Amino acid sequence: MSPVVIQSAYLVAAILFILGLRNLSSAKTAVTGNRQAAVGMLVAIVATLVDASVLSYGVILAGIVVGALAGSVLALRIEMTAMPQMVALLNGFGGAASALVASAEIFGAGHTGATLEGVVPFAIVISVLIGSITLTGSLVAFAKLQELIGGAAIKYSGQQFVNGILGLGMLSLAALVLMNTGNVNAFYGLVAISLVLGVALVIPIGGADMPVVISLLNSFSGIAACATGFVLDNSTLVVSGSLVGASGLILTQIMCVAMNRSIGNVIFGAFGAAVQTGAASGEVQDQGNVISYTAEDAAVIFSNAQSVIVVPGYGMAVAQAQHAVRDLTDTLTEQGIDVKFAIHPVAGRMPGHMNVLLAEADVPYDKLIEMDEINPLFPETDVALVLGANDVVNPSARDDKGSPIYGMPILNVDSAKHVFVIKRSMNPGFAGIQNPLFFKDNTMMIFGDAKKVVMSLAEAVRKY
Amino acid sequence: MLEAPAIAALTILVLALFVGVEIITKVPPLLHTPLMSGSNAISGITIVGAILAAGSEHGTMSTVLGFIAIVMATVNVVGGFLVTNRMLSMFKKKPSKS
Numbered sequence: 001m002s003p004v005v006i007q008s009a010y011l012v013a014a015i016l017f018i019l020g021l022r023n024l025s026s027a028k029t030a031v032t033g034n035r036q037a038a039v040g041m042l043v044a045i046v047a048t049l050v051d052a053s054v055l056s057y058g059v060i061l062a063g064i065v066v067g068a069l070a071g072s073v074l075a076l077r078i079e080m081t082a083m084p085q086m087v088a089l090l091n092g093f094g095g096a097a098s099a100l101v102a103s104a105e106i107f108g109a110g111h112t113g114a115t116l117e118g119v120v121p122f123a124i125v126i127s128v129l130i131g132s133i134t135l136t137g138s139l140v141a142f143a144k145l146q147e148l149i150g151g152a153a154i155k156y157s158g159q160q161f162v163n164g165i166l167g168l169g170m171l172s173l174a175a176l177v178l179m180n181t182g183n184v185n186a187f188y189g190l191v192a193i194s195l196v197l198g199v200a201l202v203i204p205i206g207g208a209d210m211p212v213v214i215s216l217l218n219s220f221s222g223i224a225a226c227a228t229g230f231v232l233d234n235s236t237l238v239v240s241g242s243l244v245g246a247s248g249l250i251l252t253q254i255m256c257v258a259m260n261r262s263i264g265n266v267i268f269g270a271f272g273a274a275v276q277t278g279a280a281s282g283e284v285q286d287q288g289n290v291i292s293y294t295a296e297d298a299a300v301i302f303s304n305a306q307s308v309i310v311v312p313g314y315g316m317a318v319a320q321a322q323h324a325v326r327d328l329t330d331t332l333t334e335q336g337i338d339v340k341f342a343i344h345p346v347a348g349r350m351p352g353h354m355n356v357l358l359a360e361a362d363v364p365y366d367k368l369i370e371m372d373e374i375n376p377l378f379p380e381t382d383v384a385l386v387l388g389a390n391d392v393v394n395p396s397a398r399d400d401k402g403s404p405i406y407g408m409p410i411l412n413v414d415s416a417k418h419v420f421v422i423k424r425s426m427n428p429g430f431a432g433i434q435n436p437l438f439f440k441d442n443t444m445m446i447f448g449d450a451k452k453v454v455m456s457l458a459e460a461v462r463k464y
Numbered sequence: 465m466l467e468a469p470a471i472a473a474l475t476i477l478v479l480a481l482f483v484g485v486e487i488i489t490k491v492p493p494l495l496h497t498p499l500m501s502g503s504n505a506i507s508g509i510t511i512v513g514a515i516l517a518a519g520s521e522h523g524t525m526s527t528v529l530g531f532i533a534i535v536m537a538t539v540n541v542v543g544g545f546l547v548t549n550r551m552l553s554m555f556k557k558k559p560s561k562s
Contacts, residue, residue, distance in 0.1 A: 017506050018483060024499050025490040027555040034502050034552055038545040041509065048512045054519035063518060063531045067538020074539065075546035083497060083551070090504045090544050093536040098510040100533035104517035104526040111523030119470040218500050221507045226477060232513050233469050239480040240509040246484030247503040251496060345493060352496030359554040370493055 009047035010236040016040025017240050021247070027365055044236055080360040081317045084214060084349040088141040091217040095134025098224035102127035102231050103191070106181055116181045123230035124181070125174045129194045131224040136198030138217050144207060145349055151207035159204060160268065166197045201267060208314075208391060210349045212255045212266045219248020251351050258345035258371075260397075260407040288439035290426065293446050295453055299460030301418055301444075305382035307338045309374065311411055312354045313347045315388015315423070319450035325387065326361035328458040335461070340367055342374040342384075342411050344392035375412050384416035386437075388423075388450050394435045404433060419443040422453045498551045505544025511537035 017040045023033025048054070078086045102124040109116050116124070143149045170193045176186035205213050226241025228234075256263050302308065310329070316322060329339045341363065347354045355368055369377075378384060386393050389411075396403035397410045413419050414437055421438060423445060437443055446453050491499050514537050518530025 013509075017509075018487065021484075021499075021503065021506075022487045022490075024495055024502060025487070025492065027495060027552075030495055030498060031549065031552045031556055034498070034545060034548045037502060037506055038549075041505070041511075041541055041545070044509060044512055045515070048515045051516065053516060055521045056519055059518045059527055059531050060515050060534060063514070063534030064538050067535040067540075068542045070535070071539040071542030071544075072546060075543040075550065078547060080551070083501070083547075086543075086547060087497070087500050087504060090501065090540050094504060094507040094510065094540045097508070097514055097533040097537035097540065100529045100536070101510055101513035101517050104514075104522075104529035104533065107525035107529065108517065108520065108522030111526060118467045119473075214500070218504060218507075221504065225507045225510045228510050228513050230470065230473055232516065233473065234512060235473060235476050237509055237512060238473050238476050240506050242477050242480040243484040243488075244503045244507040246481050247488045247499060250485065250488045251500065254493075254496075343493065350497060351500060352493060352498070355494045356497045356551055356554070359551070362554075365494055365555055368494060 003052075006047045006051055007235075009043050010234070013040040013044035013047070014236050014239040016043065017243060021243060079320075080322075080357055081320055082146070083356055084210060084353060085142050085145040087350060088138045088145060088214055088217065091214070091221045092135045092138025092142065094221035095131040095138065095217070095224045097131075098221070098228045099128045099131025099135065099191075101228050102131070103187075105231050106187060110182060110184075119230055121178050121181050123227045125177055125190070127224050127227035127231060128187075128191060129170065129174060130220050130227065132191055132194035133198040133201065134217055134220040134224060136195045137202045137213070137220075138198075140199050140202040141210060141213050141217065144202075145210060153206040154203040159200075163197070163200050166193060166200055169193050170197055205266065207349065208346075209259075209266050211346050211351055211353075212252055212259070212263070214350045215248050215251035215255055216263070216267075217248075219245050219252060222246075222248055255346055255351060258409060260405075260409065288441070290438055291441075291444045293420070293444040295446060295448075295456040296460045298420055298444065298446055298457055299464050301420075302332065302337075302383060302457065302461050303335065303464045305337055305418075307340075307377075307381045308332055308383045308385060309340050309342050309378065309381050309413075309416065311342045311344075311347075311384060311386045311389050311393055311413055312358070313344075313387065313389025313392060314349060314353075315390075315450050317348060317353065317357055317388070319388065321387065321451040321454055322357040322361040322363075324451045324454040324458070325358070326363050328454050328461070329363060329367075331458045331461050340369050340374065340377070342371065342413075343368050344371050344389070344411055347389055347392055371409060371411055378412045378415045381416045382418060384413040384419045386413055386419065386421040387454070390423075390435055391433065393437055394433065395437055395440075396433070396435070400436075413437065414440055414443070417442065420446055422446050422448070422450050424449065495552075495555070498548050498555075501544050501551065502548040505541050505548060508537045508540035508544060511541060 020033040020037030023029040173190040222244025229237025397408040514533035
């Protein structure tokens, strides 16, 4: 096939990617958008297969079959609650694939005796470096989310120093490779140290910060693909890679704003130090008494309410409570009670996590309201039901300048007439920060598993 | 050190970044998870490079690395688009009963 036809096909693919992403801006057109992007990918793959420089097909077909099988099984079997892990894993694979392609270019040139000129060595180094960091960083994120390892931040003294040394080592090896792309040992060293750095950067980041990490790794997988585009002088890779890179960076930015933290603060973590000011949380314990309710008691207040706002958090995902929540919503709606959902941008473990879970449970998406729109509604609301959320409803973020999360925008549930918090126990949340909301006079705690409590609450409301 | 093709690619990169920022900022938070998994599938475009590496017969090392890259990129592409489709079809259902 002539190069002109192939290049034109790549252009078609790039256009389809852009149209597809644009259609993702509305729930109505999003399915079409995703399909357009998938068609674009198919066009690009077919165009590459007929490229004159592809001489043997056995290996390619084997790879595609294995990958397609694994990808399908993964995509069709995965629980919606496990979506953050899935995306983390896919980010890692994407980054790794780009790094491998760039590496193959180095070894291919060694084999054919071709020289790598101009921007190519630099692009190879960027691709290998970012792709490797993306792979191991994503695997650590996956392990944390899947609870294969503890989700808490892993910190040790001198961590910054060690990471600094690793970073310097990586840059030195990158310089060696740039000076001579035939220096295989320096290249292996670069791969190894980048892989280690990926682990080192993500282990000190706690589970609650995962939305930022996943967004950033998403962006990295795009940047690696983009760099690979420069290696191969392939414009589709450059276009698609930069689209994904931009998308990931925008999401990272949105997540950081929603936590009132800089990206540097998330990655190089000030939270470790913050937790040590734990003396403050001890004092908060004395702020008042905790009022404990049963689901049956709560049902009385729910039945007499006119408006209810549910505030879901990661706890809802852990308890797989989304279907029970939908059932409660239906029960309340049948009684003429208005039910809305307040979605904090960083609720859950990835951007949009809560929306996907509630959509899975068939909660109409126009009931899912963003933070800025729903906050003015809390003072007129009879009942706010906090379900597995903690830091995003912590009034200290608003009122207590000494709090480690001070300045983070929160959902003002405490201004609702009644607040119910469903929680397993009084243990402070992930960040180890006590929540004064639990001690307020208008707050009632219902202790127990989120799913069971919501089910008995719905049952009690029906009987009332 | 920058030759003409690299400048052309750089031009494309910068323009694509602008397009990316324009369209991605319009995606509502409701769809941020599908956006991630969908854009992630698009980053599997690196499969194009993987096919070239695996099929060009530039030595065993290149073929082996290319093969692994194809497997990983295909998981990325197929898994990403399928799971995004699964998620989005949940959002497609009736906006509201009331």
